[in-house]
Amino acid sequence: MRERDLMLLHYITGIGILVFGSIHVATIFFTYPFQDTIWETTLRFDSIPYAVLPVYRNALLAASLFGLLLCTTVHAMNGLRSIITELVGARKRWVEALLFAVGVFLLVYGTRTILIAHSLV
Amino acid sequence: MVEKVKFKVFRYRPEDGGKGFYKEYEVPVKKGMTILDGLIYIKENIDPTLSVRYSCRMAICGSCGVRVNSLETLACHTQVLELKRRVIRVEPMRNYPLVKDLVTDMTPLFRKQKALMTWLIRQDNVEQENPTKQYLQSEEELERYLQFTYCIQCGLCYSACPVVSTFPDFYGPQPLMKAYRYYADSRDEGGEERVRLVDRFEGVWRCHFAGSCSAVCPKGVDPALAIQLLRRSALKG
Amino acid sequence: MLARGVSRSSVIQSLKVMLIPGRYGLERWSYVLQRVSGVVVSLYFIAHVLETGNFVGGITVWSVPDYSFAERAYEETVKLLKNPIFDAGLAVVGFLVALHTINGIRLVLAHFGFSLGRPRRPEPFSPPPSFSSKQRALFWLSISLAVFALLYTLDSLMKVFRP
Ligand code: HEM
Ligand code: SF4
Numbered sequence: 188m189r190e191r192d193l194m195l196l197h198y199i200t201g202i203g204i205l206v207f208g209s210i211h212v213a214t215i216f217f218t219y220p221f222q223d224t225i226w227e228t229t230l231r232f233d234s235i236p237y238a239v240l241p242v243y244r245n246a247l248l249a250a251s252l253f254g255l256l257l258c259t260t261v262h263a264m265n266g267l268r269s270i271i272t273e274l275v276g277a278r279k280r281w282v283e284a285l286l287f288a289v290g291v292f293l294l295v296y297g298t299r300t301i302l303i304a305h306s307l308v
Numbered sequence: 309m310v311e312k313v314k315f316k317v318f319r320y321r322p323e324d325g326g327k328g329f330y331k332e333y334e335v336p337v338k339k340g341m342t343i344l345d346g347l348i349y350i351k352e353n354i355d356p357t358l359s360v361r362y363s364c365r366m367a368i369c370g371s372c373g374v375r376v377n378s379l380e381t382l383a384c385h386t387q388v389l390e391l392k393r394r395v396i397r398v399e400p401m402r403n404y405p406l407v408k409d410l411v412t413d414m415t416p417l418f419r420k421q422k423a424l425m426t427w428l429i430r431q432d433n434v435e436q437e438n439p440t441k442q443y444l445q446s447e448e449e450l451e452r453y454l455q456f457t458y459c460i461q462c463g464l465c466y467s468a469c470p471v472v473s474t475f476p477d478f479y480g481p482q483p484l485m486k487a488y489r490y491y492a493d494s495r496d497e498g499g500e501e502r503v504r505l506v507d508r509f510e511g512v513w514r515c516h517f518a519g520s521c522s523a524v525c526p527k528g529v530d531p532a533l534a535i536q537l538l539r540r541s542a543l544k545g
Numbered sequence: 546m547l548a549r550g551v552s553r554s555s556v557i558q559s560l561k562v563m564l565i566p567g568r569y570g571l572e573r574w575s576y577v578l579q580r581v582s583g584v585v586v587s588l589y590f591i592a593h594v595l596e597t598g599n600f601v602g603g604i605t606v607w608s609v610p611d612y613s614f615a616e617r618a619y620e621e622t623v624k625l626l627k628n629p630i631f632d633a634g635l636a637v638v639g640f641l642v643a644l645h646t647i648n649g650i651r652l653v654l655a656h657f658g659f660s661l662g663r664p665r666r667p668e669p670f671s672p673p674p675s676f677s678s679k680q681r682a683l684f685w686l687s688i689s690l691a692v693f694a695l696l697y698t699l700d701s702l703m704k705v706f707r708p
């Protein structure tokens with residue numbers, strides 16, 4: 188892909204993260220047990236098993252979560268590519284291949300988690 | 309009133325190799341005296357082996373770029389007492405091959421300018437060499453690029469750029485700014501060709517808007533602005 | 546190619562240039578912070594995908610497991626993650642995400658040529674048009690929201706600001 192298209196994708200996925208990330212945070216924030224604050228139940232990991240997960244049993248939320256996964260993976264791998272290339276001082280094929288592989292793994296593994304959490308598989 | 313200020317000057321002799329070292333000189337300083345005056349004082353009175361490059365001594369020729377206390381500046385445009393320091397560190401610019409002491413080789417800057425064709429491009433060469441009429445510009449058309457014509461090619465921005473430091477193939481602020489200067493000129497017919505030249509991995513995409521170029525430019529040129537405007541054109545495709 | 550004759554810096558030298566803003570001002574700080582936050586949040590993202598993967602049973606599980614297995618996997622992951630170091634880490638990530646996001650919006654605007662000043666005749670002592678007040682305001686907004694996110698997360702996790 189041309190550098191221009193990659194960077195255009197970087198900006199678009201950045202905005203995508205903003206949108207889907209807001210939904211993601213709002214899900215955690217507004218949905219589950221309001222004993223104290225929702226941060227406490229989710230961030231401290233001391234809620235009941237699958238505390239957050241039932242919330243995700245919604246195909247639309249699953250889709251938005253997948254959107255977040257996709258955008259973040261593309262954005263993060265492209266950002267790291269830029270930083271590592273500039274750090275090494277030259278373009279390296281192995282850097283790009285490695286980041287591509289990591290990205291594919293994150294996408295596959297993350298999608299699996301989303302599908303299981305939504306009881307879709 | 310005369311004050312004593314310590315100049316800590318970077319020294320490097322190519323025949324000795326190595327990394328170079330700092331040498332300290334005591335310089336008597338009066339109000340109005342510039343870093344360049346101080347360096348010339350050292351050369352004339354203390355150590356004639358010190359090499360400095362300068363010409364106009366009035367911030368016009370762009371020969372005397374150095375780093376003073378870790379900030380790029382024209383030696384002739386910086387007054388010693390305004391720095392309000394007892395010790396002043398003077399180093400050569402970064403991102404250029406070192407020739408000797410404070411003198412750097414500016415070739416990379418000029419080579420990159422050439423690669424970006426930083427001159428007026430016209431399709432009709434005959435007319436360009438022997439124009440048959442005037443090519444008028446409106447005030448507005450002039451304002452679009454005028455700021456970028458103030459550049460004196462001192463190369464300070466190129467030295468301050470963190471991307472050039474880490475990734476030397478990057479075209480750098482001054483050459484890209486110069487490319488935009490012609491791109492924005494209503495008389496220029498480079499157009500798409502110019503965008504194609506900067507739309508490369510080493511081109512506008514490597515700029516992360518760290519703004520160090522515009523922060524140090526002694527002429528208020530704002531290369532960072534030119535690069536963003538150039539990138540805007542490249543994004544439009 | 547273009548860098549013929551210039552010796553490439555070592556990775557250590559380059560790291561210094563990337564991490565030390567020096568005296569170049571606000572925009573250079575933004576460059577350093579955007580990079581650091583980008584890398585740290587990316588690492589967090591990778592860890593987050595692995596960790597949520599463990600919540601549902603780890604890499605060997607590829608369909609919905611039975612409840613008792615899920616409960617055990619969940620408890621094990623909770624045990625691993627529930628400690629003050631991860632809590633503090635999460636507060637830092639909250640800070641960096643808020644910073645990176647708002648500063649990211651600022652950079653998207655700048656890269657597309659919006660919110661910058663127009664080219665104008667240089668005048669002594671006036672800042673470059675690209676360091677516009679809109680751009681500066683967005684930068685400080687990102688810092689403010691980042692600090693808010695940090696305090697809020699710390700408060701939720703450790704009840705530092707509550708009696
Ligand atoms: C989980 C969330 C995110 C991660 C992991 C992430 C990761 C990264 C990384 C690693 C970089 C490279 C830094 C650099 O090139 O200087 C970067 C840059 C950037 N990010 Fe993000 N980012 C995230 C969210 C966002 C959001 C929400 C936005 C904006 C809407 C955004 C906009 C940008 C921009 C504009 C850059 C600068 C690109 C450049 O300078 O060429 N990012 N990000
Ligand atoms: S843009 Fe400014 S700093 Fe850069 S070479 Fe021109 S005058 Fe010097």
Ligand code: FES
Nearest residue numbers: 364365370372384
């Ligand atoms: S000597 Fe000419 S710019 Fe300083």
